[in-house]
Amino acid sequence: DARVTQTPRHKVTEMGQEVTMRCQPILGHNTVFWYRQTMMQGLELLAYFRNRAPLDDSGMPKDRFSAEMPDATLATLKIQPSEPRDSAVYFCASGLLDWLSYNEQFFGPGTRLTVL
Amino acid sequence: DAKTTQPPSMDCAEGRAANLPCNHSTISGNEYVYWYRQIHSQGPQYIIHGLKNNETNEMASLIITEDRKSSTLILPHATLRDTAVYYCIVSHHNDMRFGAGTRLTVKP
Numbered sequence: 001d002a003r004v005t006q007t008p009r010h011k012v013t014e015m016g017q018e019v020t021m022r023c024q025p026i027l028g029h030n031t032v033f034w035y036r037q038t039m040m041q042g043l044e045l046l047a048y049f050r051n052r053a054p055l056d057d058s059g060m061p062k063d064r065f066s067a068e069m070p071d072a073t074l075a076t077l078k079i080q081p082s083e084p085r086d087s088a089v090y091f092c093a094s095g096l097l098d099w100l101s102y103n104e105q106f107f108g109p110g111t112r113l114t115v116l
Numbered sequence: 117d118a119k120t121t122q123p124p125s126m127d128c129a130e131g132r133a134a135n136l137p138c139n140h141s142t143i144s145g146n147e148y149v150y151w152y153r154q155i156h157s158q159g160p161q162y163i164i165h166g167l168k169n170n171e172t173n174e175m176a177s178l179i180i181t182e183d184r185k186s187s188t189l190i191l192p193h194a195t196l197r198d199t200a201v202y203y204c205i206v207s208h209h210n211d212m213r214f215g216a217g218t219r220l221t222v223k224p
Contacts (some may be wrong), residue, residue, distance in 0.1 A: 004159075033211070043160070043203075043214035056211055091159050103150060103207055107159025 002026045004108035006092050012114045018080040021111045023092030024073055032075045033093040033105060034060075034067055043091075049075065050097070082115045089113070119143070120204045125219040128198075134191040136218050138204030141185040147208045149180060151189045153200040160203065160214070163189065194222045 005024045013019055025032050033048040047057035052069040060067065064086075066078045079086055089112050093105040121139040128134040140149065151163040164171055164178045166187070171178045177190040191198055203217040 035214075042216055043154075045211050045213060048211055093159065103148070103165070103212060104162045105152075105160075105212070107161070110157075110159055 002106075004092055004094050004106050006090075006108040006111050008111060009109060010112045010114075012116065013082055014116050015083055016081040017115075018078065019082045019086075019113060019115075021077045021090050021092075021113070023075040023077070023094075023108060025075060025092070025094030026106055027073070029094035029096050029106070031095045031097040031105075032069060033095075034075070034077050035091040035093065036088045037091060037110075038088045046077070079113075082113075084115045087113055087115050119206045119213065120215050122202075122204050122215065122218045124216065125221070127221050127223055128191075128194045130196060130222050130224050131193055134189075134194040134198065134220055134222070136189040136191075136202050136204075136220065137186065138188070139186045140204070140206045143184050143206045144208075147206045149178065149184075149187050150205040150207055150212060151176070151178065152203045152205065152214070153198075154203070154217070155197075155200040163202075194220075196222050196224065198222050 007022045031050045034046040037043045046060040047067045049069050069075045089110040091107050091110045093107040095105045148165050148167050150165040152160040154160040164176050166178045180187045199222045201217040201219050203214050205212045
């Protein structure tokens with residue numbers, strides 16, 4: 001049963017610390033998405049990659065957030081330095097997508113981040 | 117900028133059909149209508165999508181009006197496990213922007 005996995009599932013850190021969240025997309029999927037969910041803002045798209053290349057990161061605060069795909073099996077989202085307002089659940093999703101195929105995304109379980 | 121409008125909440129009796137409406141009056145010709153749902157604390161789950169025609173799969177049916185300005189997701193026999201937030205999204209195959217969705221509560 002192929003699934004998107006995310007680590008860690010929970011992270012509590014102090015303001016100013018670096019946070020790295022990891023995602024393993026489903027094998028064979030070529031597109032990876034990062035979302036952030038809060039009660040106030042709902043589910044926001046931060047960035048997405050296709051074939052490991054960033055296609056859109058316009059939803060991501062550039063000064064402190066960075067997203068990468070070191071290889072096809074790993075996507076990372078890093079926050080440095082972290083702030084209390086970054087507290088949220090961060091979801092990774094993957095899909096086998098191209099310009100013609102429909103957009104079925106498979107979501108991971110999320111990383112619940114708390115910044116004190 | 118919200119592309120879809122959904123009621124914030126709805127109730128449905130267990131075993132009855134749940135009909136979730138969505139307005140997307142500014143949808144463009146090449147945009148699809150997608151439905152996802154999010155069960156408490158889990159990641160969203162794809163349900164169904166359509167362009168013009170009505171669609172049905174093992175989970176639900178999607179009815180799109182002829183002018184494509186609105187659609188309805190139908191869960192034919194709702195169960196307690198269908199309690200979730202349902203998102204209606206219009207997208208042209210790339211990124212998707214989730215709105216606030218409809219919180220469906222299925223009651224025994």
